Amino acid sequence: MSSSQKRKLPDAANKQSKKSKKEECPHKERCYRKNPHHFKEFDHPLLNNFIKMGDSVVIPENLPQPRQVYLDQLAILKPMLMSERSDTIKENFKTIDLTSDAPSTSNEASSSYQSSAGTNKAKVSKKSKVDNTARCEKGTMLEKLEKNTPYNIFFTQIPKSPETLKESNSITFTDLLCPSLGPLKSSLQINFMIDIDWLLKQYKARDLHQKPLTIIYGDDWPDMIEFMDKFCPNVKYHFNKMKDPFGCHHTKLGIYAYDDESLRIVVSTANLYYEDWNHFNQGLWVSPRLTKLPPNSSSKDGESPTGFKADLLNYLRTYKLGILKEWISYIENADFQEIKVALVYSAPGKYYPKRNGNHLHRVGDLLSQHCHLPAKTSAQSEGPLSWGIIAQASSIGSMGKSAAEWLRSSLLRSLASHKASPLPNNSQATLSLVYPSVKNVVSGYFGLDSGGCLPYSKATNEKQRWLQTYMHQWMANGKNRTRAMPHIKSYCRVSPNLTKLAFFLLTSANLSKSAWGNNIQKDGGSYVRSYEMGVMFLPKFFDEEYFEIENSTERKNDMLFPFMYDLPLTSYNKDDYPWCN
Template identity: 30%
Template sequence: MERPSKRAKVSSEPELAENLSVTTPLTSLHRQISPPPARSQKPGPSSQSTCSTARNEDTDDLTGPGAIEPFPRIECISSPIQLTHIRDLPTTNNVDTVKLRDILGDPMIRECWQFNYLFDVDFLMSYFDEDVRSLVQVKVVHGSWQKEAANRIRIEEACSRYPNVEPIVAYMPEPFGTHHSKMMILLRHDDLAQIIIHTANMIQGDWTNMTQAVWRSPLLPLEKPKPSTESQAKCLKFGSGARFKRDLLAYLKAYGPSKTGALVRQLNDFDFKAVRAALVASVPSRQHASNSNSDEDTLWGWLALKDATSRIPTAQKGDELQKGNTIQPHIVIQISSVATLGQTNKWLRDVFFKALAPKSSTTPNYSIVFPTPDEIRRSLDGYGSGGSIHMKTQSAAQQKQVQYLRPHLCQWAGDTLMPGAQINLLDESKREAGRRRAAPHIKTYICFANKDKKTIDWAMVSSANLSTQAWGAATNGNGEVRVCSWEIGVLIWPDLFRSGLEDEKSPDAVMVPCFKEDTPRFSGDEKDSMVVGFRMPYDLPLTPYGASDEPWCATAEYELPDWRGQSWT
């Protein structure tokens, strides 16, 4: 008797099991299978639709006096960046979110490469389709190179319970570097591939009540033979899928052929044309700033970031400048960790800030969003979520760093009250993201066009926090930039999504922040435009630190109990 099709599971989290072997027939391989939808409730990341300001078809052919002006046709692109589902938030705050099972639960996956910092292998394996869990070839790439490291021992012991799982130790030449990249690469039985770049460790806590982000490429087909006359320069246009592919393969090759050579050979056969993003990554390396030309070689760290942001069109249009309306961008850095940057702001101001805005005609405003102890205390997991969020504040040198960061620091939730202060519950200017109580492990870098933050010049989601190990130190005496860690991220901007990038008559594109959903909203003033959404993880406007606010410090002690009644010692 044929086994009926499986029903969708409704349990919130699967129990971890030491033995997850398959003992039933693989019926899922013998029935029709469609890829899971890119959205649980809305169109996919690259989906296009016409917004509610649609053209009146009855008036399209009317001309001359008395003709009715048709409504402008607004093309909407759902946010290419998704937030992850938060277990303990209501459904209204989880619209358009993604779960780990949405990514790994497809029985068409035949091979899965997992790049990350922390792994719970049993947790990871529990999210594959149960019928093929023992058949998927899983590669676990981590950076615990010391044989006696507790993390490496845990990973290897867990992998030994699964014949189809192989641990791979990343090349780690720098003693202070980490393998911090967070990426999945899926190869499928239907000859499609997918790249997923995200911000979560592969552990349960990161996929339940922590704010995280996910970027998923479209399903990529095998590449067709190209005419020999096709221009190589055109193929590698900045922001193109071909350029993304080149940079991703360069990143993977840095691990060495014995580690990732098989993956590089497979990905080389796939067509990345549908990808609309730029890759900004870091590998342990030394590059010379004077020779940095990403058209010839892939750059890493802040050199890559500076090169990328210098190529993106900004909102400082010529007509605005002619009117004397100087637009001052506002760049918001939102991270979950701040490392030792130095006792002065030289690296932050002269290296990193300039990499974020290398061609701005005006000095941007810079904000750094980082949670306070009060926000961690009131988060869904209370103090438990604070173990993943780091900024040291206790020594004299660390206090100096906090002092020069302070003018830029903003609250995560924006509702920490100063003594005697009151919350204005009727503040209509507040745009709520629905993530106040889900502590941030996400990392975003957003360039808003101006202070009202209604449009976005560019946005990036990355594994990289604010550190010289991740982005690279300042140039030394011979112009060399040293990067210690592995990191990876994606950078997007509105013009990437225009239908005719080479056509000057193609509609203008604008990127707008989206709150509690991925579908962009617009003012109605746009004319024949394309509106691209970017899903926001935090509320706007931002709330700067008050005089008594301090950044959360995981190595400090907090006697005041969290909402669960626990103290942090």
């Protein structure tokens, strides 16, 4: 910026603002971020000064970013600052009673979820909503697990869509605490966003609110620590502050320990607060009961055929936290042989092939070893390239000026792998992206607020308009879920007749380099910024050739694989635009 340009900025932007506990954003006036987590870590004097102007704020035209970028940032930052100054939560501290048996009767919704792009308000509230269902009305959770064996995939109930409440694999958070699963001894929740008040009320609905609970979280809400210190003696916690401002602690993992020392693992796409469990489509995998190994067993005993146990231990050890030692011990002493899915995770750092810790490498390795596709034996036969790859996500990162920069050169190289073609370069496989359009969101149950879980930046989209040629609408009429926006993330490869899957990945990882891993370098390494976790379903480990998702005359399996959105996909029209925040 020239000196003449600086003179046109508000005076406070050229001076050090009042002393802040936060470090000033290194990008300064050039900052384009719209992630609330970024604004919690870094101070922005320019934006602070704009906020002081009130409704008469004027954005100078000579700033390095488009005017709309600053307006979007102000819409995020202003409510956050107001929330920090508010005494409301502290007043609630004086009156809140988590031991009362009286259920919450307030109709006031907890703060609207805006993920990494919208307005965030304090999540600790006396009037935070209890889940829509406190009991397993359609049968116990154990019965639901038995009905959904062997895949154990579940979706969240959507109260606005009553049909979803009747589905055998549709659950609430309190279902995970159902006494049919066993007397709960303690639990571990690793997540991004946690409304601790809401979460404890879910436990209270099962009379488990005094059981030991350990949480590791990635988004530090105002006064959350003060709340836990004052009112949650049973809660051990750690705020996992990211060193990389572009990374995110995005994993959604639950581990439940029971009185008989058995365990259950839950890998999910849902944050832990009201809207994520009632407004948006989420996916969960719930493990079988993992019994304790016999005495004198080795920590390497009781391994899953997919290596799930070792991978989970390696993931937990990446944190290097004392509060996880007992959970690592629980896992070391548990029998994982009944688990048929493979664990896929990302943890910040640089990784090479044959190592877990990076979605690109791990998915590519698994598919290269275990994914079978029909060989093309004639001009009329299917062949691998006739099986299309579908990526479905709730957010999209920056991918570059063309598909060749990362989407096809790195991501598709991983997703297109199979036994006959490991890590193919320049794959010609078809790649389709399912992501809600503006029309999808506007027609959602909550109108424009339906897009709160879709933090794709408009500025990013404008730089990669080419991506829209890959995009398809969010349509889930078959599951009565079209008007509930998807926070679920899934990746799969589907047969030409749309009845079979070669693999299915349920994960917290959105379509971004931060989540999956940066471009694969010449040495084979790829750097990943975020914590993510998912589970890979491969037919081989279920003694199947393929997963069947539709009835057909050639059906071989007793049970169809749970699939949320509609096939065939519905392409964007020429006038459609992806929902952006």
